[in-house]
Amino acid sequence: MDPSTTTVPAPDPATLRRVFGAGLLGTTIEYYDFFIYGTAAALVFPKVFFPSLGTAAGVAASFATFGVAFIARPLGGVLFGHVGDRVGRKATLIATLLLMGLSTVLIGVLPSGAAIGVAAPILLIVLRLCQGLAVGGEWSSAALFVAEYAPPRRRGLFALSPTFGTGLGLLLATLAFLVASVAMSPDAFLAWGWRIPFLASIVLVAIGLWVRLGIAETPIYRAAVAAAEAAARTRLPLRTVLREQWREVLFGAGSVVMWLSMFYMGAVYLANYGTAALGFSRNTVLVINVVAVVWNFVGSYVGAWLSDRIGRRRTMTIGNLVAIVWSFVMFPLAGAGSPVLLGLVVSASLFLVGIAAAPTTAYLPEIFRTHHRSTGIGASFNLGSIVGGAIPPVVAAPLFAAYGSISLGIMLAVLAVISTVSVLLLRETAGRSLDERDTTAAAPAQLPL
Numbered sequence: 001m002d003p004s005t006t007t008v009p010a011p012d013p014a015t016l017r018r019v020f021g022a023g024l025l026g027t028t029i030e031y032y033d034f035f036i037y038g039t040a041a042a043l044v045f046p047k048v049f050f051p052s053l054g055t056a057a058g059v060a061a062s063f064a065t066f067g068v069a070f071i072a073r074p075l076g077g078v079l080f081g082h083v084g085d086r087v088g089r090k091a092t093l094i095a096t097l098l099l100m101g102l103s104t105v106l107i108g109v110l111p112s113g114a115a116i117g118v119a120a121p122i123l124l125i126v127l128r129l130c131q132g133l134a135v136g137g138e139w140s141s142a143a144l145f146v147a148e149y150a151p152p153r154r155r156g157l158f159a160l161s162p163t164f165g166t167g168l169g170l171l172l173a174t175l176a177f178l179v180a181s182v183a184m185s186p187d188a189f190l191a192w193g194w195r196i197p198f199l200a201s202i203v204l205v206a207i208g209l210w211v212r213l214g215i216a217e218t219p220i221y222r223a224a225v226a227a228a229e230a231a232a233r234t235r236l237p238l239r240t241v242l243r244e245q246w247r248e249v250l251f252g253a254g255s256v257v258m259w260l261s262m263f264y265m266g267a268v269y270l271a272n273y274g275t276a277a278l279g280f281s282r283n284t285v286l287v288i289n290v291v292a293v294v295w296n297f298v299g300s301y302v303g304a305w306l307s308d309r310i311g312r313r314r315t316m317t318i319g320n321l322v323a324i325v326w327s328f329v330m331f332p333l334a335g336a337g338s339p340v341l342l343g344l345v346v347s348a349s350l351f352l353v354g355i356a357a358a359p360t361t362a363y364l365p366e367i368f369r370t371h372h373r374s375t376g377i378g379a380s381f382n383l384g385s386i387v388g389g390a391i392p393p394v395v396a397a398p399l400f401a402a403y404g405s406i407s408l409g410i411m412l413a414v415l416a417v418i419s420t421v422s423v424l425l426l427r428e429t430a431g432r433s434l435d436e437r438d439t440t441a442a443a444p445a446q447l448p449l
Contacts, residue, residue, distance in 0.1 A: 076136025299354025
């Protein structure tokens, strides 16, 4: 039988459960590692690695090192995207997990600035770059892996695997710092307690590797290789995707900037704002983040469920339009000086993130062709992560100091407009098969636009 004309059989339910679990667990671990850095950058790194700069400059420098990862993310997306298209989807999942785990553990044993001087922040930046490379390949690889296994009409719900993993990673990172903070004095936490969440990563990585090594390569990729499609057309997948699908790369990047910016401003910037500007205790802010992550899960499920029923574009557009309005409301509420209002702001922001992020996790794999799908997702997502994830937390403090909270609202509203326009310039894809040879799936045009 000619493999080029044979459609891929649907995986059995047990296989689908294992794939969902592998995507969930692996992404949870990756983003746990990534977010404990963000929490530490907000709470302890200014004093540990930048003690000579003073409070304001130390915070700015700490968030700058946080943003460094986003510079490496596009490179990681292209690098691991190339591996995913040339070697296999599974290979990227193993490589990203190993790189992230090693980098995180090394941060946990890195001497402070007081001990080794300027070498400490330099090494911190290098390790943060490695984390950026790893996470640049992780989200796109996990989204692709699950999408190529999932049934077309339920792909939105199956795509909750990496989406929930991102939220669980933030939840575990927050809980790890909350437990360490409660269990010891502030001086002990600052001296060595903050290192525990980083060192604990080695156990989680070992579990994640065990799970991911037990999952087979995606059937769609195996079929493409058998049909000689991948070998013939993926020598330089980045060049191919930019030549054949540059619009999808550009507008795919634009489609993610709203929820990435809302996520990092809500989960990272407001954590520092709550402690430094509003005077709330570290534990209060950490509890707020825990509650907010629960609302992120709710929003993600709602977004995924809607995307399978009314389409990806419509669901993402709803989230983006609401975010435009919410951008002008969130900072005045957060600055009111009430921990309840701050919790409301962070929770509502992460709920909106879930509404838009869950459909995107299914959408990006659907808009690219098999032979360069891994590279396309990695390039578009991580290009968007620079605009939406790296820039807002870094520029927020100087913008707020110069122009007040209205400037932050304008910034997030503009990013939400970019996402809205980008989504509207892309086509609907819900219900389509990711196997280009399969014509049995419903045509995307049958869904509402």
